Amino acid sequence: MSLESVRAFFAEHAPDIAVIVTPESSATVPLAAAAHGVEPGQIAKTLSLRIGDEVVLVVTRGDARLDNKKAKAALGGKPRMLGQEEVEALTGHPVGGVCPFGLATPLKVYCDVSLKSFDIVVPAAGSTHSALRIAPQRMAELTRAEWVDTCQEAAQDAAAAAE
Secondary structure (H helix, E strand, O other), X not given: OHHHHHHHHHHHHOOOOOOXXXXXXXXXXXXXXXXXXXXXXXXXXXXXXXEOOEEEEEEEEOOOOEOHHHHHHHHOOXXXXXXXXXXXXXXXXXXXXXXXXXXXXXXXXXXXXXXXXXXXXXXXXXXXXXXXXXXXXXXXXXXXXXXXXXXXXXXXXXHHHHO
16 A cells, blocks of 8 residues: 555656666665665665654665764754654555655655755655655655754765865
């Protein structure tokens, strides 16, 4: 059902975007990068977080890690990861297929500025074998996401900044 809710979302809001279904699993960042022929950073992973009483989604680049201090400042409270059952109940998507499209429950979506490193990112599409290709800005527009800075600075970014 989850894959179908994502397909329905795009049929209504962006019919030019196709959902890609692969025989290979894309349930983890390394698997998704291999299945779609992109670097791990290009995978747009969706984190399901509880901030106080509110559940939000934060979409980051695949090789990024949340910075607790930045996330707390940007999101207004200490983020806590949801458990697998709660993720599926609220998003309608299984862990490994979570994305900000076709949600079972309306949730606030944030896109981390780390996604802006890429012209195209590859988020999941509601199942562990589906994804799509989309510009980060378009993903933010379609999901009404707010841009935030919640991730640790990547080692390669820090090295480049130091030069």
